[in-house]
Amino acid sequence: MPQEPEAALTRLLAIMAALRHPETGCPWDREQDFPTIAPYTIEEAYEVEDAIARGSPAALKDELGDLLFQVVYHARMAEERGWFAFADVAQAISEKMVSRHPHVFGDAAARDTAQQVQAWEAQKEAERRDRAEAGTLAGIPAGLPALTRAAKLTRRAARVGFDWPDAAAVLDKLEEEALELRKELRRTPETADPAALRDEVGDLLFVLANLARKLDLDPEDCLRGANRKFERRFRHIEETLRREGSSPADATLDRMEAIWQEAKRLEQRSR
Template structure:
């Protein structure tokens, strides 16, 4: 059974300039960062599919990313894996005084609020002068996730829709504005309005307590299933490319009907 120390030694060997892997040796923080993000999404995908053997493997891939970054930092003299472990362990104890000390929290929502207060105090202790409710929202997040965090932060000071109805109204308003900009032909304005529309879509999901990313992954998976079925149905006639849009739509409707029937257990 391998241990974390074994993994650290493996990464050290891979990065060895003399006998390591040429690809691993030439990497840096910037080139590895996209792989780190990709592995995090693959963890989420395995969870969505309830693929627990796959989840085990994907968590290993994600752990490798942490080890990779820590090894590069060690080589540069910044920090090492032990410092990473020390930092997160200290942070977890500090931000959970209701578990590791004598503080009390009423429920999960109260803990979320306390967590944000801890983060605000930590930023102040570092000398960060930004006292906005939006301070500390990372610019490195996927934009949909940053939108969600910005909305949640704004809501902490009462800047939020009171119910879903005005959010839906706003969604319709943004759709109308997107339609108008398509007609105008102004590319910059169209980009701006599509951004507003997507921001409101995130808000709709937030008010519905729906994970925006999970919902979109589900929609992507659904589209892929149905499109692949369309390809199967069209294969005997030469494929989708030779069909009119109306014929393709008919195959889409058939694939959709078949899927719904299978889900309901109907013949």
């Protein structure tokens, strides 16, 4: 029989406390702090996304457990410092969800999705004001993936009218930024400015994130899809060359490009 949620969570909290025990705990776990654990927290969130993308319920269960353990880990370290405990975390998110859903937990009328999103954002804005976070761009975490943060920054700016009129205008800006990068690339290696190249490539990526946003696409999702496509086609190159008794290191670029195009044709036929 599956454990009751309360019993399972109580056991997990007890395991975390034992791992962090200053005398009998795990030496590695005792040495960790917020900065050292944070990268694992981010990694586990991405592994949850990967399990969802793979459509694997078993993997999703495991990865959600790993992510929950990260929450418990941070809460335990906070409790040791006298800041808050896991129960405070659960209570805070419960209160936040209730306050942001008055149409479910209060007397407000039910809303359609668009109205609900608008009300949600209004509530978040009020919460930022309560935390004295001033400015249109306040509260967007600096640690987000750069493409996601670019889309969030400009989505927030768009709410106050600072935005391109449509996707075509973003494409025009993309061409402008590409020309500026070309200008830098015309310099000789001796006169090339690495900082200028970094800025120009950054501008291109920023505009691309905006283009995805204007098309109601998630730029991170777009790039993940492109990564998967590249992996799939490159594996086709490797497998084809292996059957020919060769490898990418031995093949010419023209031969690999021909196999790449073959992979594209095969994908198009299978759609």
